[in-house]
Structure formats: structure tokens, C-alpha cells
Amino acid sequence: xxxxxxxxxxxxxxxxxxxxxxxxxxxxxxxxxxxxxxxxxxxxxxxxxxxxxxxxxxxxxxxxxxxxxxxxxxxxxxxxxxxxxxxxxxxxxxxxxxxxxxxxxxxxxxxxxxxxxxxxxxxxxxxxxxxxxxxxxxxxxxxxxxxxxxxxxxxxxxxxxxxxxxxxxxxxxxxxxxxxxxxxxxxxxxxxxxxxxxxxxxxxxxxxxxxxxxxxxxxxxxxxxxxxxxxxxxxxxxxxxxxxxxxxxxxxxxxxxxxxxxxxxxxxxxxxxxxxxxxxxxxxxxxxxxxxxxxxxxxxxxxxxxxxxxxxxxxxxxxxxxxxxxxxxxxxxxxxxxxxxxxxxxxxxxxxxxxxxxxxxxxxxxxxxxxxxxxxxxxxxxxxxxxxxxxxxxxxxxxxxxxxxxxxxxxxxxxxxxxxxxxxxxxxxxxxxxxxxxxxxxxxxxxxxxxxxxxxxxxxxxxxxxxxxxxxxxxxxxxxxxxxxxxxxxxxxxxxxxxxxxxxxxxxxxxxxxxxxxxxxxxxxxxxxxxxxxxxxxxxxxxxxxxxxxxxxxxxxxxxxxxxxxxxxxxxxxxxxxxxxxxxxxxxxxxxxxxxxxxxxxxxxxxxxxx
Amino acid sequence: xxxxxxxxxxxxxxxxxxxxxxxxxxxxxxxxxxxxxxxxxxxxxxxxxxxxxxxxxxxxxxxxxxxxxxxxxxxxxxxxxxxxxxxxxxxxxxxxxxxxxxxxxxxxxxxxxxxxxxxxxxxxxxxxxxxxxxxxxxxxxxxxxxxxxxxxxxxxxxxxxxxxxxxxxxxxxxxxxxxxxxxxxxxxxxxxxxxxxxxxxxxxxxxxxxxxxxxxxxxxxxxxxxxxxxxxxxxxxxxxxxxxxx
Numbered sequence: 001x002x003x004x005x006x007x008x009x010x011x012x013x014x015x016x017x018x019x020x021x022x023x024x025x026x027x028x029x030x031x032x033x034x035x036x037x038x039x040x041x042x043x044x045x046x047x048x049x050x051x052x053x054x055x056x057x058x059x060x061x062x063x064x065x066x067x068x069x070x071x072x073x074x075x076x077x078x079x080x081x082x083x084x085x086x087x088x089x090x091x092x093x094x095x096x097x098x099x100x101x102x103x104x105x106x107x108x109x110x111x112x113x114x115x116x117x118x119x120x121x122x123x124x125x126x127x128x129x130x131x132x133x134x135x136x137x138x139x140x141x142x143x144x145x146x147x148x149x150x151x152x153x154x155x156x157x158x159x160x161x162x163x164x165x166x167x168x169x170x171x172x173x174x175x176x177x178x179x180x181x182x183x184x185x186x187x188x189x190x191x192x193x194x195x196x197x198x199x200x201x202x203x204x205x206x207x208x209x210x211x212x213x214x215x216x217x218x219x220x221x222x223x224x225x226x227x228x229x230x231x232x233x234x235x236x237x238x239x240x241x242x243x244x245x246x247x248x249x250x251x252x253x254x255x256x257x258x259x260x261x262x263x264x265x266x267x268x269x270x271x272x273x274x275x276x277x278x279x280x281x282x283x284x285x286x287x288x289x290x291x292x293x294x295x296x297x298x299x300x301x302x303x304x305x306x307x308x309x310x311x312x313x314x315x316x317x318x319x320x321x322x323x324x325x326x327x328x329x330x331x332x333x334x335x336x337x338x339x340x341x342x343x344x345x346x347x348x349x350x351x352x353x354x355x356x357x358x359x360x361x362x363x364x365x366x367x368x369x370x371x372x373x374x375x376x377x378x379x380x381x382x383x384x385x386x387x388x389x390x391x392x393x394x395x396x397x398x399x400x401x402x403x404x405x406x407x408x409x410x411x412x413x414x415x416x417x418x419x420x421x422x423x424x425x426x427x428x429x430x431x432x433x434x435x436x437x438x439x440x441x442x443x444x445x446x447x448x449x450x451x452x453x454x455x456x457x458x459x460x461x462x463x464x465x466x467x468x469x470x471x472x473x474x475x476x477x478x479x480x481x482x483x484x485x486x487x488x489x490x491x492x493x494x495x496x497x498x499x500x501x502x503x504x505x506x507x508x509x510x511x512x513x514x515x516x517x518x519x520x521x522x523x524x525x526x527x528x529x530x531x532x533x534x535x536x537x538x539x540x541x542x543x544x545x546x547x548x549x550x551x552x553x554x555x556x557x558x559x560x561x562x563x564x565x566x567x568x569x570x571x572x573x574x575x576x577x578x579x580x581x582x583x584x585x586x587x588x589x590x591x592x593x594x595x596x597x598x599x600x601x602x603x604x605x606x607x608x609x610x611x
Numbered sequence: 612x613x614x615x616x617x618x619x620x621x622x623x624x625x626x627x628x629x630x631x632x633x634x635x636x637x638x639x640x641x642x643x644x645x646x647x648x649x650x651x652x653x654x655x656x657x658x659x660x661x662x663x664x665x666x667x668x669x670x671x672x673x674x675x676x677x678x679x680x681x682x683x684x685x686x687x688x689x690x691x692x693x694x695x696x697x698x699x700x701x702x703x704x705x706x707x708x709x710x711x712x713x714x715x716x717x718x719x720x721x722x723x724x725x726x727x728x729x730x731x732x733x734x735x736x737x738x739x740x741x742x743x744x745x746x747x748x749x750x751x752x753x754x755x756x757x758x759x760x761x762x763x764x765x766x767x768x769x770x771x772x773x774x775x776x777x778x779x780x781x782x783x784x785x786x787x788x789x790x791x792x793x794x795x796x797x798x799x800x801x802x803x804x805x806x807x808x809x810x811x812x813x814x815x816x817x818x819x820x821x822x823x824x825x826x827x828x829x830x831x832x833x834x835x836x837x838x839x840x841x842x843x844x845x846x847x848x849x850x851x852x853x854x855x856x857x
Contacts, residue, residue: 085713090702090730177674
């Protein structure tokens with residue numbers, strides 16, 4: 001059977017180049033993310049790098065699995081007639097399955113062969129991005145590990161074989177009689193598997209939307225950021241039902257080309273759905289995650305602005321009573337503490353931010369009551385420690401021992417310190433080296449300019465408004481950088497998946513195009529009609545991707561409302577517009593090129609030459 | 612209705628029906644047909660388009676499920692056979708030839724011919740494959756791919772592929788439908804020679820000239836057998852067909 005696999009590969013090369021490309025790039029992306037994660041964990045770089053690379057790796061595996069399986073399913077779909085023919089001359093179901101698995105094995109191996117060196121290129125780009133955005137120190141490099149060869153080839157083969165398994169089962173059920181029909185009779189639109197997968201992922205997305213508001217700020221954000229993926233998969237599963245319906249709503253104009261395009265979308269439901277699939281995932285991930293990210297940032301900033309009752313922020317300690325006209329000063333010294341929670345097997349030590357505060361001043365400035373006496377500490381707005389109980393705290397150069405946690409301020413969307421410590425607890429030596437920020441509230445009637453001038457002698461001064469804005473900008477720029485690293489290459493990969501499926505779709509349409517031309521359409525008209533069709537499918541995919549993204553936005557609204565009391569949605573519309581423009585440009589250009597190339601021979605030569 | 616009883620049947624249909632669609636839109640493509648295709652004979656099935664002749668062939672070959680009745684290949688019941696059994700039958704006891712050749716484009720003529728044997732898990736000897744190709748007059752085209760062959764040559768490769776397993780019955784659905792008259796004659800000569808050598812052939816055609824080369828012609832209309840004819844020439848077949856098409 002492997003011989004047949006090889007012959008099949010050589011013959012239908014356009015289909016297989018697409019499949020090969022999806023495997024190679026998927027392997028490259030997974031390999032690079034894994035190597036960087038291992039390297040970052042080993043080189044103990046910035047704390048933010050490791051979890052972020054974890055997300056990148058997870059996203060890469062998801063995308064690779066998704067793009068590869070949808071590409072493979074599409075190529076198998078396009079070959080129904082060949083496979084039926086094989087059944088007709090005595091091929092058993094098992095043989096059809098083995099043939100397809102054999103091909104997948106070959107493609108997985110070859111794809112990984114290309115993917116390993118390509119992965120080095122991808123790693124260079126990812127490393128550059130991470131260095132550039134200072135997630136890793138300038139000297140950081142991704143290190144090559146010999147065992148990654150095994151992982152990459154394993155990934156390639158596993159993803160390719162897993163990708164084709166479902167399609168192979170379907171294909172093995174192809175009835176031999178289908179070989180006799182001209183176009184390999186349209187496959188059933190919605191299979192049981194699609195219903196099951198669609199409902200399963202829909203339920204998953206729904207569960208996340210429902211649970212997210214109860215997950216607190218950190219858990220809620222994490223869940224909301226993960227809604228788009230299952231929602232997108234659900235949309236893709238229902239694609240054959242939804243894509244043609246939506247695509248038909250696109251105004252084609254009344255002309256003959258419009259009605260031809262409309263008929264094609266309706267007729268080739270599975271092809272339309274296959275082309276739309278990677279686009280739906282791309283749009284859902286980019287729009288959903290950037291929208292959720294920027295909304296959470298905006299929500300955190302709003303929350304901070306509402307709860308901060310200060311006029312100036314000074315990046316230095318301001319002694320109470322040192323400056324006339326100042327009513328309250330909350331001087332807050334930030335320390336990094338190793339906090340141990342639990343006991344026995346449950347013991348867990350984490351490095352957390354701690355803030356040394358004056359409880360009364362803190363309460364006045366941040367609008368939340370904190371009562372601390374003796375050695376008691378409180379859980380800060382960053383959470384991560386129990387609200388009641390005992391924690392062991394070690395500061396650089398000072399072991400504070402076990403401390404009772406007696407209070408908790410509400411957790412904030414924008415995070416913050418996890419522990420609030422009273423001033424007497426920390427040795428002066430440890431405090432002296434730590435940065436202190438002072439929130440200053442003025443007495444009524446005080447002259448802000450005069451006070452500011454006085455404060456400026458102690459350290460850099462900002463109005464609270466300016467400080468909040470700068471803080472917000474820094475937060476959102478961090479969010480944007482993370483998004484760029486997490487989504488950038490993944491998005492590019494999904495985009496290649498889109499191009500792939502259009503090319504595969506067009507490769508098998510030469511005959512259809514030729515038939516249209518002998519019916520009287522000019523070459524330009526055939527190309528225009530294919531373009532209209534591509535635009536309709538793209539528009540449908542954009543809508544479905546946006547629907548999946550809105551599921552994430554529901555989770556965002558519910559979570560921000562639960563955490564801050566104000567439901568917040570702040571969407572980067574220019575980015576969304578750019579995504580839509582890129583999607584339309586890429587699908588349009590690919591459709592133009594492929595249909596132009598598929599019609600380059602005179603139609604008669606195609607219709608006359610029959611296998 | 613009389614039953615042909617010249618020889619034990621290669622394929623026998625007993626009250627076979629096949630219905631497409633349901634309710635008022637239902638079409639009885641094959642309607643209670645009882646028919647024997649004799650062993651060692653060449654039977655042509657004719658009828659106007661839509662008369663159900665292709666469906667009848669598909670049912671007889673076990674390619675199409677029947678809604679009623681029984682189909683027997685020799686003494687093997689096809690109607691109750693599962694997929695694995697039907698697949699095994701296609702490898703060993705049934706051969707197919709179609710209007711559109713249906714060769715696998717990626718494989719050479721030789722490889723196409725060897726395919727059924729390889730699917731059956733046998734290692735076909737080159738000489739057997741060559742001999743089969745030689746029998747259809749294409750020994751010198753063994754290494755050509757289908758697209759490098761003319762229509763008539765492709766159809767002869769398809770016949771070689773169907774014959775390489777030594778099937779009990781060869782089913783042919785419009786085997787000359789896509790060929791010019793010269794190529795068609797070559798193919799019909801080939802089938803005639805095979806029938807003379809004792810091969811059972813069931814052929815659907817709309818061409819009276821092709822039907823006249825068979826030993827017997829069965830006429831179908833609206834899914835029912837309406838007439839039969841033995842030993843007629845092309846004119847005779849055409850006249851009879853014309854009568855039923857009116």
C-alpha cells in the first residue's frame with residue numbers, strides 16, 4: 001500500500017503540498033515554542049517569559065492540530081472519487097484507511113523533515129521578538145536539544161496521523177458506486193462527528209463563559225481568554241451549515257456572475273466550510289484575545305482610577321507632616337517575598353509582591369479598610385494567598401516566620417501586591433533598599449502647585465491622573481507585546497492555512513471552471529465569479545469568527561462586572577478592521593491567482609482529456 | 612414472462628426492486644425484475660434513458676442495495692452480503708468496465724491492471740499482467756499512464772484490469788459510450804472474443820450496434836423487463852428499441 005501512497009502523492013501534488021506545508025510549519029512552530037520554553041525555564045529569565053511561552057506552546061499545538069487536521073480532511077474529501085474507484089476494483093475499507101494513514105505517515109515524516117530546520121528560523125524570530133520586548137534578557141538564546149528531533153518528528157507524524165484518522169474513517173465508508181458519478185457526489189453535509197464535536201466545544205465555551213465571573217480576577221481573565229478557542233472550534237464544526245447560509249446573505253449583485261457564485265457556495269458546502277475554517281479560528285483568536293486583553297486592561301485602569309483618592313504620586317517616601325498642605329500620605333514600599341502557604345504535602349512557596357503600608361493611610365487613599373495589629377498581615381489586591389490563615393514570609397535578608405493573615409482587601413482586576421504588611425514587621429535594613437511610592441492627598445484649599453514643588457524635592461512627582469495614564473499605557477503595551485508574541489506567528493500560520501485551503505479548493509476545480517467557460521463565460525468572468533465566491537466565504541468566516549470572539553466578550557463583561565462592579569468592554573477596532581482587511585486581501589489575491597492559473601489551459605483540452 | 616433457461620445462470624435476479632426517494636416523489640428505478648443472466652453468454656441490457664438499466668446492472672453487481680428481492684451470483688446471495696464479502700467478491704468473482712474508464716491516473720497501465728491482485732494481497736507476476744495486457748492488444752503500452760493513452764486504449768486497459776482476476780462475470784456499463792466507432796469496434800471485438808471463450812458478460816448500452824454483438828438483448832422500460840431478443844442484427848435491435856421508445 002505504501003507504493004500506492006507514493007504514487008498518489010506524486011499525482012495529486014497540489015493537494016499534498018498544502019498538507020505538507022501545514023505539517024512543516026506546525027512542527028516548526030511547536031518545536032520553536034518548546035525549545036524556547038525549555039531554554040527560558042533553564043536560564044531563569046524574567047518570570048513573565050515562562051508562563052507566556054507556555055501559552056505560546058499550547059496555542060501552537062492547538063493551531064497545528066487544527067490546521068493540519070482540517071487540511072487533511074479537506075484533501076481526503078477532494079479525493080473521494082479516487083478512493084471510491086479503489087473500492088470498486090476490490091479495495092477493502094481497511095485498505096483505504098491504511099492508504100490514507102500511509103500517506104499521513106509519509107507527509108508527517110517529510111513535513112517534520114522540513115519543519116525541523118524551519119523551526120530554527122521560527123525560533124530566531126520568536127527570540128528576537130521576546131528580546132525586543134524585554135521578556136528575556138538581551139543575552140537570551142533558544143538552545144538546541146538533540147531530543148527535540150524525536151519530539152518534532154513525533155509531533156509531525158502524530159499530528160498528521162491524528163489529523164487524517166477521522167477523515168480516513170469517513171473515506172473508508174465511501175461507497176464504490178460514487179466512483180461512477182462525475183463529481184464524486186456531494187458528501188453528507190453534517191456528519192454525526194461534526195454535531196458531537198460542535199456541541200461539545202460549544203458546551204465548553206459556554207461553561208467557561210458561565211464560570212469565568214466566579215473565578216476572581218486572575219482565574220476569570222484566564223478563562224475569558226480561553227473562550228475564543230472552543231467557541232471557534234464549535235463554529236468550524238457547524239461550518240457546513242452556517243457558512244453557506246451567511247455567505248448567501250452577502251450582496252453579490254443581481255448579475256449572472258453573482259448568481260453563479262451564490263450557487264457555487266450553496267452547492268460546495270464542504271469546500272466553503274473548509275476554506276472558512278482556518279479563517280474562523282484566526283479571527284476568533286486574534287479578535288477575541290486582543291479584545292479581551294484590552295478590555296481587562298481598561299477595566300483595571302478604570303477600577304484603579306475610581307478607587308484611588310490621591311492628588312499626587314511621588315516615587316519616593318514622603319514622611320507624614322513633612323510637607324504643608326498634605327492631608328494624607330500612604331507611603332508604600334514594595335518588596336519581593338517568598339511566601340509559603342499550607343503545610344505538609346500541600347506546602348507551596350511562591351515569590352510574591354508584598355507591600356509595606358500604613359493601614360490607616362492605605363485605607364484612606366485606596367478606599368478600602370484594612371485593620372492590622374501586631375504581626376497580623378492582610379491579603380492584598382493581587383490575591384494568591386488565603387484570606388484567612390497563616391503564611392510564612394521570607395524577605396531578602398530577613399525571615400519573618402509565620403504570620404497570621406487576618407484581613408483581605410478586595411482583589412483587583414489590575415492586580416497588585418499579594419500581601420500587605422504593617423510597618424513594624426520589616427527590619428529597617430530591608431526597607432531601606434526597597435522602592436517606595438507615596439500616594440498624596442491634599443488638604444482642602446491647599447495650593448497644588450506649591451505642594452507639588454515641595455514634593456518634587458523628595459522625588460519624581462506626577463499627578464494621580466498622569467500616573468494612572470502612564471500605568472495604563474504601560475499595562476496595555478505589555479498586553480500588546482504578549483499578544484504579538486502569542487498571536488503573531490500563530491496568526492501567520494493560520495493565515496497560511498487559509499491560503500492552503502483556497503489553493504487546494506481551486507486545484508480540483510479546473511474541470512468545473514472549464515465547464516463554465518464552454519457554457520459561454522469568458523476566462524475573466526470565471527475568475528470574477530470565483531473571486532465573488534471567495535469574498536462571500538471570507539465574509540461568512542469573518543462573521544463566524546466574530547461570533548466566537550463575542551463569546552469571549554460575554555465572559556469579559558461578566559467577569560469585569562463581577563470583579564470591579566462595572567462591566568467593561570474596550571475593543572481595538574482599528575486592529576479588527578486590519579484583520580478583516582488582511583483576510584479579504586489574502587483570500588481575494590489567492591483566489592485570483594489560483595483561479596487564473598486553473599484556467600490557463602483552453603477549456604476544451606481539459607474537458608476532452610479524461611482519465 | 613418466460614425465464615431464459617439455456618444454461619445455469621451466472622447472475623440471477625428474483626423479484627428485485629430498487630426505489631429512489633420516498634413518498635410521492637419515489638421513483639421505482641427497478642421494479643420487481645426477475646431475470647437470469649446465463650453463464651458463458653453475453654447479455655446486453657437496453658432501454659430508453661431513465662429506464663433503470665444502469666441501476667439494474669449496479670444491483671446485479673452488488674454495487675447498489677436492493678429494496679426487495681434477491682440477487683444471486685452463482686449460488687452466492689449478494690443481497691445479504693456485508694461490505695467485506697462484497698469487497699472480496701469484487702476482487703475475485705466480479706469485474707467492472709465503465710463508460711468513463713475509471714483508471715487510476717497516478718498508475719501506469721501495468722500497475723492499473725495489477726491493482727486488483729495487489730489489493731487481494733497477491734504479488735502479481737509480471738508475466739500474468741503482461742499476458743492480460745497482451746490479450747487486449749496493449750502489451751507495448753504497459754508503462755504508459757492513462758493520460759498518455761487514447762480513449763479506446765484506456766478502455767482496453769480497463770477491460771484488462773477487470774479480467775486479470777479471472778472473474779465469473781464481467782459487468783460493463785456503456786463500455787463504448789465514450790469511444791469513436793473504430794475504438795468501439797475494437798472493444799466490442801474484444802468482448803465478443805471473450806464471450807466466445809466462455810466469459811459471462813452483462814453489458815448496458817444504448818447503442819443497437821453494440822447490443823447486436825451480444826448473444827441476447829433484454830429491453831427495459833420504467834424499471835421493468837418488457838422484451839427480449841436473441842441473435843438479432845443491429846437493425847433488428849434498433850427497430851425493437853424504437854418500438855419501446857415510442
